Amino acid sequence: xxxxxxxxxxxxxxxxxxxxxxxxxxxxxxxxxxxxxxxxxxxxxxxxxxxxxxxxxxxxxxxxxxxxxxxxxxxxxxxxxxxxxxxxxxxxxxxxxxxxxxxxxx
Amino acid sequence: xxxxxxxxxxxxxxxxxxxxxxxxxxxxxxxxxxxxxxxxxxxxxxxxxxxxxxxxxxxxxxxxxxxxxxxxxxxxxxxxxxxxxxxxxxxxxxxxxxxxxxxxxxxxxxxxxxxxxxxxxxxxxxxxxxxxxxxxxxxxxxxxxxxxxxxxxxxxxxxxxxxxxxxxxxxxxxxxxxxxxxxxxxxxxxxxxxxxxxxxxxxxxxxxxxxxxxxxxxxxxxxxxxxxxxxxxxxx
Numbered sequence: 001x002x003x004x005x006x007x008x009x010x011x012x013x014x015x016x017x018x019x020x021x022x023x024x025x026x027x028x029x030x031x032x033x034x035x036x037x038x039x040x041x042x043x044x045x046x047x048x049x050x051x052x053x054x055x056x057x058x059x060x061x062x063x064x065x066x067x068x069x070x071x072x073x074x075x076x077x078x079x080x081x082x083x084x085x086x087x088x089x090x091x092x093x094x095x096x097x098x099x100x101x102x103x104x105x106x
Numbered sequence: 107x108x109x110x111x112x113x114x115x116x117x118x119x120x121x122x123x124x125x126x127x128x129x130x131x132x133x134x135x136x137x138x139x140x141x142x143x144x145x146x147x148x149x150x151x152x153x154x155x156x157x158x159x160x161x162x163x164x165x166x167x168x169x170x171x172x173x174x175x176x177x178x179x180x181x182x183x184x185x186x187x188x189x190x191x192x193x194x195x196x197x198x199x200x201x202x203x204x205x206x207x208x209x210x211x212x213x214x215x216x217x218x219x220x221x222x223x224x225x226x227x228x229x230x231x232x233x234x235x236x237x238x239x240x241x242x243x244x245x246x247x248x249x250x251x252x253x254x255x256x257x258x259x260x261x262x263x264x265x266x267x268x269x270x271x272x273x274x275x276x277x278x279x280x281x282x283x284x285x286x287x288x289x290x291x292x293x294x295x296x297x298x299x300x301x302x303x304x305x306x307x308x309x310x311x312x313x314x315x316x317x318x319x320x321x322x323x324x325x326x327x328x329x330x331x332x333x334x335x336x337x338x339x340x341x342x
Contacts, residue, residue: 003208004182005119012112023107027131027169027178037167038180075134099169101178103134106108 004040007051011042011105020045020070021105024062026053028099030081035098045070053100054080062100069102076102111138111146115182124183126162128154131169131176150174165248185210188329189245191236191264192254193220196279200252200322201229207326209250214239216260237263240271250275250329252309256284262291269301275329277309279321284308304337 007023014021024041034055041051041059043066053062058080065076081097111127118125118140126139130148137146139158150158154172161168161179169178188204190197193215201211214232215221221231232239236253245251251268252275253261261278265288268276278288285307292302310324311331331339 005116005185008112008116012116015109015112025178025180027129037169037178075132077131101129101131101134103107103129105112 003051004038007040007042010050014042014044014048015105022066022069022102023105024053024066024078024100024102026098027077027101029096030098031096034096041066043067043070054098058098058100062102066102069104073104073106075104078102108136108146111136114138114140114145119182119184122184124162124165124181126158126179126181128158128177128179130174131178133175135174148174148177150177183248186248186250186333187212187243187245188250188252189214189240189243189264189268190252190254191215191260192256192279193217193222193225193231194254196254196318196321198225199319200254200325201226203322203326207330212243214264215255235263236260237267240264240267245271245273247272247274249273250277252276252325252329253278256280258288258291262288262295265292265305266295266297269297269304275306275332276304277306277325277328279309280307282308306332 011021011023022043026035026037026039029037035053039053041049041053041062043049043063047063047067049063052059065078069076078100115125128137128148128150135148137144137148137150139162151173157170158179162181165181165183167180169176186209188209188211190200190211190213193213197213201213204211212230213221213226214236216233216235218233221233245268251273253264255261265278289302306328310321311327313324315321315324
């Protein structure tokens, strides 16, 4: 089974179990970014997550936004890069830039 | 993502079908392309639909501007298949790293003492003749074919079917001398030098691999190179 399929299967299981679920997907990259387009993170309403959208640099921040999306249902488009103001906390060490789309699984 | 799209994407994967999902990146509206069928509330014009179909064909995710806003098209594809002809020692570590690299390995060997569940637990095994198995399973442009038996009776018919398919990678285990003899036999079957250039023989990257696991690494390395960079990259 592919990486993506495993993440989606987990999202489906969480939904089945009655949990809120959000998916975060890399939709754009610039420069040297660690993960290709389509790389995914599934997050449940308890903050558990599977998959990855970077080399581990921004996952924490993405999970926080995903929990917001589970709560309010609004999709979010997140930008991460070394130019980010919070570079020390959630920047990409590789010097690349990524855009991540976060959506609730309805 | 709508729950029904999540279910549809997972179901397509189980049925070994590729589908594409377009998502508008502001509001999150979505459109699913499954074969010729479109489903969803996101209205895309012909140009955008054409780009979506192209993404599905090329098996490539992309983000682009449309009249309906910026759209991300994600292609969900079943695992690439790797047909391993010869349930030999090298096949055992090979199927393990193939699985790690998201391939679905299928082991083919008519010698029933080799192709056993005990040697390849949980794997799709075929004890048909390699050409019969491959004709049934139809390698496509997302397939690789690897022959490991050293036995012309088993390897040659498999290579013949592979050469007539669109598979992206063909590799054959055996020394340079074995490979030259093999090419001679395949030529007699009507294959040209251009056809035979598709076969990687001796198989694998030249990394001095000795153990079965190392040989498996060299095979997956070469397969990855051809998949990601194309045949021409090999000379570099």
